[in-house]
Each structure stands twice: as structure tokens, then as C-alpha cells.
Amino acid sequence: MLTQPTTDKILLAIANDLNAIVLPVVDDEQAKVLLGQIDQLLRRLSRRSATEIAWMVEEINAINETLGREGREVTSLLLADVAAEYSEASGVLGDAIDEAFAANNEGMIIKLKNLLSLRIEKEQEILGQLDLVGRG
Amino acid sequence: MQDPAVMPEKIVALLETNGASDITVSGYEPMTGGYSRLMARFEASFSIDGNQESGSYVLRGDPPEGQAIIETNRSQEFAVIQAVSPYLNTPAARFLDADGAIIGTPALIIDFTEAESTLPWIERNGASTLPLKLAELSGAMHTIPVEKLPEILARPASGDPLTDQILMWKQTATNHVEHLPIFRYVATWLDKNRPPPVPVSLVHHDFSTANMMVDENDDLVVIDFELATVGDPREDLGYFKAYAQAAPPDLIDENPEIFLSRYREVTGFTEEQINPIVMTYFLVLGVIGVVSQISNSGSAMARGETSSTGIAFNLDNLLFGQAAWMSATEALEAALDGEVK
Numbered sequence: 001m002l003t004q005p006t007t008d009k010i011l012l013a014i015a016n017d018l019n020a021i022v023l024p025v026v027d028d029e030q031a032k033v034l035l036g037q038i039d040q041l042l043r044r045l046s047r048r049s050a051t052e053i054a055w056m057v058e059e060i061n062a063i064n065e066t067l068g069r070e071g072r073e074v075t076s077l078l079l080a081d082v083a084a085e086y087s088e089a090s091g092v093l094g095d096a097i098d099e100a101f102a103a104n105n106e107g108m109i110i111k112l113k114n115l116l117s118l119r120i121e122k123e124q125e126i127l128g129q130l131d132l133v134g135r136g
Numbered sequence: 137m138q139d140p141a142v143m144p145e146k147i148v149a150l151l152e153t154n155g156a157s158d159i160t161v162s163g164y165e166p167m168t169g170g171y172s173r174l175m176a177r178f179e180a181s182f183s184i185d186g187n188q189e190s191g192s193y194v195l196r197g198d199p200p201e202g203q204a205i206i207e208t209n210r211s212q213e214f215a216v217i218q219a220v221s222p223y224l225n226t227p228a229a230r231f232l233d234a235d236g237a238i239i240g241t242p243a244l245i246i247d248f249t250e251a252e253s254t255l256p257w258i259e260r261n262g263a264s265t266l267p268l269k270l271a272e273l274s275g276a277m278h279t280i281p282v283e284k285l286p287e288i289l290a291r292p293a294s295g296d297p298l299t300d301q302i303l304m305w306k307q308t309a310t311n312h313v314e315h316l317p318i319f320r321y322v323a324t325w326l327d328k329n330r331p332p333p334v335p336v337s338l339v340h341h342d343f344s345t346a347n348m349m350v351d352e353n354d355d356l357v358v359i360d361f362e363l364a365t366v367g368d369p370r371e372d373l374g375y376f377k378a379y380a381q382a383a384p385p386d387l388i389d390e391n392p393e394i395f396l397s398r399y400r401e402v403t404g405f406t407e408e409q410i411n412p413i414v415m416t417y418f419l420v421l422g423v424i425g426v427v428s429q430i431s432n433s434g435s436a437m438a439r440g441e442t443s444s445t446g447i448a449f450n451l452d453n454l455l456f457g458q459a460a461w462m463s464a465t466e467a468l469e470a471a472l473d474g475e476v477k
Binding site: 029030033034037038040041044083086087088090091093094097098101112113115116117119120123124126127130132133 | 166168309314315316317318319320321324325328346382383445446448449452453455456458459462
């Protein structure tokens with residue numbers, strides 16, 4: 001397979017062309033709104049496609065380490081498999097949050113919040129600037 | 137609803153069914169800005185109940201099946217607008233096609249308002265007068281007698297709106313297509329830090345500058361009651377602040393003292409019941425109605441049951457939200473610990 005240019009670069013090129021070439025010749029207001037949404041989505045997908053598998057694996061490992069889930073490893077790097085593993089680890093993290101709050105375990109709550117902060121940091125990198133195109 | 141060639145005839149049929157006669161419909165034109173529903177503006181003249189009417193109207197209907205960003209009910213929206221119109225500055229609801237038999241999709245007709253969208257108005261006039269106007273508008277909305285609201289409007293199932301909302305946070309985390317640990321953190325945190333209760337009232341649930349306009353008297357007009365329920369009125373204030381974080385300005389922050397003072401005056405709430413800390417609490421709690429709808433649509437798309445750019449686009453709002461909610465809980469913890477006032 002041809003890996004270059006990578007998916008993130010192609011998505012960015014599509015977004016740039018839609019913005020520079022297609023959008024200026026569109027008159028229909030609803031189509032303009034849709035193109036605005038597509039532009040933002042493509043730019044986020046570009047950032048996400050470049051990093052999401054690595055980020056999910058990193059976060060799964062961090063959750064497992066914090067919760068003492070030893071011996072668990074991500075064995076398949078297929079996107080669907082990693083996403084399923086990520087959701088499973090997220091569910092266990094959610095259970096741990098409930099337990100820590102119920103036990104008033106402040107130390108554990110701080111550790112678990114750090115994991116959530118790690119997630120939010122990456123989500124913000126994917127999100128970039130949010131423009132609620134189409135509203136008001 | 138997007139075809140100007142066929143829609144005037146359907147509107148005539150809807151008006152006839154509602155007892156109107158001598159009907160003419162012209163200038164049908166789809167509108168943008170409806171976000172969750174399709175909208176179109178048209179001119180009409182007709183006789184009804186012995187009166188002659190003419191003017192501009194808005195047709196507001198459901199998008200084609202599978203394309204809705206959120207699922208709501210036009211009959212409920214119609215009933216709510218009719219119930220709140222005597223108390224609020226909002227365009228009147230006029231006609232309803234509950235099952236879409238005439239229009240082709242469930243739809244209602246409301247009066248068109250010449251009021252201006254809030255953000256362009258603020259760009260020209262500034263926002264200094266609006267905190268007071270916002271307090272009066274939200275106060276008026278939150279003091280409509282609950283017994284005057286339609287029965288179809290959901291009431292707190294548990295009897296306590298906070299319990300219901302926190303449960304919705306937990307259910308959204310559980311029902312989403314993948315696990316959402318930040319939602320679970322937020323739900324548990326909200327449960328642990330409840331503010332003093334206030335009486336239930338109408339809650340708009342999408343109370344933001346996007347659903348407001350400014351009329352010729354410089355008064356705020358509120359529109360779009362599709363998500364309304366009966367609940368804790370402070371949910372609307374929290375939602376307003378949450379929306380303003382993504383789409384400034386925050387009219388409450390323009391002058392919080394004036395806003396809170398007037399809002400307390402209109403509603404009779406005490407300083408313990410509504411203050412900056414409580415508003416921040418509701419900034420988090422109050423978004424769950426819209427958030428759960430976005431989550432449901434995103435899950436349906438992930439399962440292959442529906443598909444649209446709008447659904448994927450709106451799902452990204454949750455990324456923005458998760459950061460805002462966690463940041464708000466941290467700020468509140470600091471405030472509650474007395475670290476900041």
C-alpha cells in the first residue's frame with residue numbers, strides 16, 4: 001500500500017480545497033453551513049487519524065497501571081479492537097471513580113482525576129477551535 | 137419542506153383544516169438557523185374566526201427520518217408555546233400538523249418576528265443593557281405557574297429535579313456506545329455537592345443567545361421551546377453560561393450583580409439559592425438534556441442506525457463540554473473549600 005501522503009495530510013488537503021475552491025461558489029445558505037461543519041470535522045479527523053491509536057494505547061496503559069491491572073496488553077492494533085479495549089478500560093475507570101467517591105478516598109480520586117485530565121488534554125488537541133457553525 | 141413549488145399548497149391545506157378561508161400563501165423560502173428542525177418563512181393572508189389576517193409566518197418541521205440531530209415532539213412544542221405566550225416575549229404558535237399528514241412531516245406554524253438575532257445586535261449596540269433584560273426574561277419564564285403548563289410536559293419522575301438530572305448524567309454514561317468515565321465523575325461529583333432546592337418551574341433547556349433575539353423595544357425575545365420540561369429553573373442559567381463559553385458573550389458575566397439581584401427579585405429566590413457558585417454548579421448539571429440527545433444520536437450513528445454530518449459535528453461539542461465541566465468542578469471545589477470567593 002501507499003502510505004504517503006499520510007491520511008492526515010490528505011484530509012487536510014480536502015478541507016483546504018473545500019474551503020478555498022468550493023465554498024466561495026456556493027450560494028445556498030444551508031449548503032454553506034454544512035460545508036462549514038465539514039471543514040471543521042475534516043481538520044479534526046486529520047489530527048485524530050494521525051494519533052488516535054497511539055493515544056488510546058497510551059491511555060489504556062495508564063489506566064491499567066493506576067488501577068493495578070497487571071498483565072493486560074493491547075495485542076491488536078486494528079482501530080476497532082483498540083477502540084473496544086479503550087472503552088473497556090474506560091468502563092473500569094468509571095467503576096473506580098464511583099468506588100473512590102463512595103469510600104471518600106481522596107488520594108484515589110486525585111489519581112483518577114489525573115487520568116481524566118490526560119484524556120481531556122488529548123481531546124482538546126483533537127478539537128482545536130470550536131465554532132458552532134449553523135447556530136444563531 | 138424545502139421545495140417552494142409544493143409547500144404553499146400544503147400550507148393552504150393546513151390553514152383550511154384549522155378553519156381559515158380566503159387563503160393566499162406566497163414568498164415561501166427555507167431559512168437557516170433552525171439547527172435541529174427545518175424552517176421556512178412565508179407570507180400569508182387569510183380569514184379566521186371572523187378576522188382578516190395577513191403577515192409573515194414561520195413553518196417549523198421535523199427533518200426527514202434519520203437526519204434529526206435531536207428527537208423532539210412538535211405537538212408538545214406547540215402546546216408549550218401556547219401556554220407561555222401570555223407570560224413571555226415569544227412569537228405565538230398558530231397552527232399545528234401533529235402527525236405531518238398535511239405538511240409531510242410533523243410541523244407547526246408560528247408568527248414571524250422582525251426582532252434581530254442577538255449577536256449582531258450586541259455588535260452594534262453593546263451588551264450593557266442586556267444582563268437586566270436577561271434577568272427579567274429568565275425570571276418571567278421561571279415564575280410561570282406550573283399548573284398553567286401543559287400536562288404533556290415532563291415533570292421530575294423522582295419528584296426532585298436534581299435527582300432526575302444526576303440520574304440522566306449516569307444513564308447517558310451507561311447508554312452511550314462507549315464508556316464515558318468523565319460523565320461518571322461529573323455525575324458523582326454533582327450528587328455530592330447539591331445546592332439548596334428551589335421550587336420547580338418551566339425549564340427551557342436550550343436557553344442561550346442562539347435562541348434569543350432583540351425586538352424594536354430592545355427587549356429580549358425567547359424562541360424554540362422544543363426541549364422544555366418542568367425542572368429546576370437554575371438549569372437554564374447554568375446552560376446559558378455553558379453555551380456562552382463556547383459562543384460568547386456571557387451576558388450574565390457582563391454584570392453578574394445586576395443580573396442576580398434582579399433575578400432574585402423576580403423569582404423570590406434567596407442568595408443561598410442562587411449565587412455565582414450555584415450558577416457554576418448548574419453550568420455543569422444543566423447541559424445534560426441536550427448532551428444526552430447528542431449522545432443518543434452519536435451512538436445511533438456508531439451503530440449504523442443513522443448517519444449525518446450534523447450528528448458527527450455535534451458529537452464534538454462533548455469534547456468541549458468534558459473540559460468545561462471538569463474545569464467547573466475544580467473551580468467549585470476551590471470555592472467551596474473557601475480558597476476563592
